[in-house]
Amino acid sequence: MLSVSKLSPGQEAYYERSVADGIDDYYAGRGESPGVWVGQGAAELELEGVVGEGELGRLISGRHPLTGAVLRSHPPTKQTALERIDPLSGERYLEVKPLRPVAGYDLVFSPPKSVSLLHALGDEKTRHAVDQAHLAAWQAALRYLEERACVTRKGRNGRVHERASGFVAAAYQHRTSRAQDPHLHTHVIVANLAKRPDGKWRALDGQPILEHYRLAAGYLYQSQLRYELTRSLGVEWQEPVKGMAEIAGVPDEVLKEFSKRRQQVLEHLEREGTSGFYAAKVAAVATRDRKEPIDLPRLREEWQAHAAEHGLGRRQLKRLLGRRVERELGEREIAAIATHLVGPGGLTERRSSFAGPDAVMAWAEAQRRGVPVGQVLTLVDRFLRLDDVAVVERAAVGRPAVFSTRELLRHELAALRLATPERRVQAPVVSEDTIERLTGDRADVLGAEQQAMVRAVASSPDRVVCVVGHAGSGKTAALGALAEAFRREGYLTLGAAPSGVAAANLEAETGVPSVTLHRLLSETWGRGGLPRECLLVVDEAGMADTRTLGSVLWQVHHADGKLVLVGDPAQLAAVGPGGLFAALVERHGAIELHDNRR
Numbered sequence: 001m002l003s004v005s006k007l008s009p010g011q012e013a014y015y016e017r018s019v020a021d022g023i024d025d026y027y028a029g030r031g032e033s034p035g036v037w038v039g040q041g042a043a044e045l046e047l048e049g050v051v052g053e054g055e056l057g058r059l060i061s062g063r064h065p066l067t068g069a070v071l072r073s074h075p076p077t078k079q080t081a082l083e084r085i086d087p088l089s090g091e092r093y094l095e096v097k098p099l100r101p102v103a104g105y106d107l108v109f110s111p112p113k114s115v116s117l118l119h120a121l122g123d124e125k126t127r128h129a130v131d132q133a134h135l136a137a138w139q140a141a142l143r144y145l146e147e148r149a150c151v152t153r154k155g156r157n158g159r160v161h162e163r164a165s166g167f168v169a170a171a172y173q174h175r176t177s178r179a180q181d182p183h184l185h186t187h188v189i190v191a192n193l194a195k196r197p198d199g200k201w202r203a204l205d206g207q208p209i210l211e212h213y214r215l216a217a218g219y220l221y222q223s224q225l226r227y228e229l230t231r232s233l234g235v236e237w238q239e240p241v242k243g244m245a246e247i248a249g250v251p252d253e254v255l256k257e258f259s260k261r262r263q264q265v266l267e268h269l270e271r272e273g274t275s276g277f278y279a280a281k282v283a284a285v286a287t288r289d290r291k292e293p294i295d296l297p298r299l300r301e302e303w304q305a306h307a308a309e310h311g312l313g314r315r316q317l318k319r320l321l322g323r324r325v326e327r328e329l330g331e332r333e334i335a336a337i338a339t340h341l342v343g344p345g346g347l348t349e350r351r352s353s354f355a356g357p358d359a360v361m362a363w364a365e366a367q368r369r370g371v372p373v374g375q376v377l378t379l380v381d382r383f384l385r386l387d388d389v390a391v392v393e394r395a396a397v398g399r400p401a402v403f404s405t406r407e408l409l410r411h412e413l414a415a416l417r418l419a420t421p422e423r424r425v426q427a428p429v430v431s432e433d434t435i436e437r438l439t440g441d442r443a444d445v446l447g448a449e450q451q452a453m454v455r456a457v458a459s460s461p462d463r464v465v466c467v468v469g470h471a472g473s474g475k476t477a478a479l480g481a482l483a484e485a486f487r488r489e490g491y492l493t494l495g496a497a498p499s500g501v502a503a504a505n506l507e508a509e510t511g512v513p514s515v516t517l518h519r520l521l522s523e524t525w526g527r528g529g530l531p532r533e534c535l536l537v538v539d540e541a542g543m544a545d546t547r548t549l550g551s552v553l554w555q556v557h558h559a560d561g562k563l564v565l566v567g568d569p570a571q572l573a574a575v576g577p578g579g580l581f582a583a584l585v586e587r588h589g590a591i592e593l594h595d596n597r598r
Contacts, residue, residue, distance in 0.1 A: 002218030040166020109138035120182030133228030140373035141221035149208035151398035164194030216357035219243035226370025234322035356400035415550035466590035473593035542567035
């Protein structure tokens with residue numbers, strides 16, 4: 001796993017304080033190892049070896065760690081006022097908070113808990129092997145991140161992105177968590193500065209690090225780690241989940257017992273009723289205790305006794321180690337992975353496009369025993385040049401290329417052809433008399449805009465009509481009236497949505513019998529298709545994947561029916577890689593509802 005957080009000036013002092021007073025203290029378990037300089041930018045500043053006292057602080061403040069010369073100056077701390085509401089009194093008040101400059105980034109490379117346990121409970125030989133595997137893995141992942149995400153900006157509003165020479169960073173390896181559980185991890189403190197091609201030192205563009213390449217670097221770290229430990233210790237692995245795999249044979253009870261820090265975060269999330277990556281980061285800060293000095297020999301004795309109580313004693317620990325394995329992927333295996341990734345269940349299973357780092361993550365995760373970072377990147381490069389992969393958007397400095405698959409594009413093209421208005425095709429329509437009577441009957445709930453939407457959709461001869469309904473625009477009232485207009489003239493009306501909740505809401509608010517899109521398709525395939533000349537309303541169409549929505553369109557076409565696709569503009573992805581609904585709106589237009597009816 002790789003987590004990244006921003007550092008303000010002064011926060012780097014924690015890493016300097018954690019260092020043992022000397023190498024003897026470190027091996028005696030009193031404190032952590034000293035930091036070491038890493039990154040191409042550090043080499044350019046002639047920084048190498050161990051980080052000296054005070055040197056990290058000078059770097060984070062924007063100065064040369066050795067000479068004290070100013071490399072770049074941080075902007076001053078600003079103040080911002082946030083409006084708050086007292087939950088007891090309901091009174092509003094302003095809370096003034098400082099906006100401190102970003103002085104650096106803390107990149108934390110952490111192995112799975114089972115690897116930390118192997119490091120903490122194993123003998124010296126095993127511990128050394130884990131150390132070396134972890135070192136090789138984070139260094140390889142850091143090189144990937146440095147090559148792609150070390151970017152600065154210049155020009156008006158920083159519009160011009162330039163590839164910088166490299167990170168100026170210091171790496172600190174720690175062995176325990178704040179809860180004093182076994183937790184091998186390395187903090188790589190990257191200063192918020194890098195040298196541009198013109199020789200000037202400027203701030204890093206954080207977006208490539210935080211948004212584009214962080215996850216892929218984490219997957220690469222895990223892949224290299226599995227490869228190294230399979231090769232050196234012969235361990236076997238569980239199936240990777242989100243890029244990370246635990247060592248096979250380590251009881252789940254042990255993993256949970258030695259994950260007190262994670263439990264603290266989960267309990268905080270449950271209390272607050274929140275979830276997700278950023279909520280977890282907030283919870284980690286909120287539950288963070290001061291890290292106490294460690295007494296590693298005492299802790300190891302406690303860990304060994306505790307682990308044995310939960311089924312991981314010395315005998316079980318020894319069984320985790322097996323025959324050393326070093327094997328490269330064969331061409332048949334590579335072809336099988338590539339075939340899966342370009343297919344419906346691969347990289348475009350839940351989205352219409354994928355970025356280069358997504359492909360890196362998929363290939364890094366594909367091998368349970370791991371693959372070296374260099375080999376993963378070579379395989380990805382080969383994969384992205386396949387005829388089955390199509391370029392949607394080319395790469396730029398700090399921004400990865402975007403791709404899709406030929407298979408998905410064929411689905412999208414076929415669906416767009418089906419949706420193209422043809423004069424010889426006459427979809428079900430409602431007479432003007434019925435429309436006028438209905439809108440008159442519901443004049444008290446339908447505004448002028450909603451009435452116009454009902455008239456336009458009901459009288460349109462097009463097979464597919466798109467409606468963009470903004471929040472609070474009276475969309476559901478208009479859809480209910482539209483369905484009633486078709487029912488009055490004998491047409492069957494049906495509803496569907498991507499999720500069960502959305503389908504239930506559509507039915508409750510419009511009176512139209514509604515199911516999920518997948519259920520609709522499974523039921524219609526079983527009975528030979530949709531009812532003839534029916535009206536099908538699909539809500540939240542912008543959230544539907546291209547293959548599913550394309551299949552629905554095909555069903556409506558063969559039933560000589562009418563399809564009304566309704567979406568919220570807030571759910572529309574970018575045109576191009578954004579999905580079938582976005583493409584239909586872009587190509588054929590949409591009826592829009594703007595008025596706020598709430």
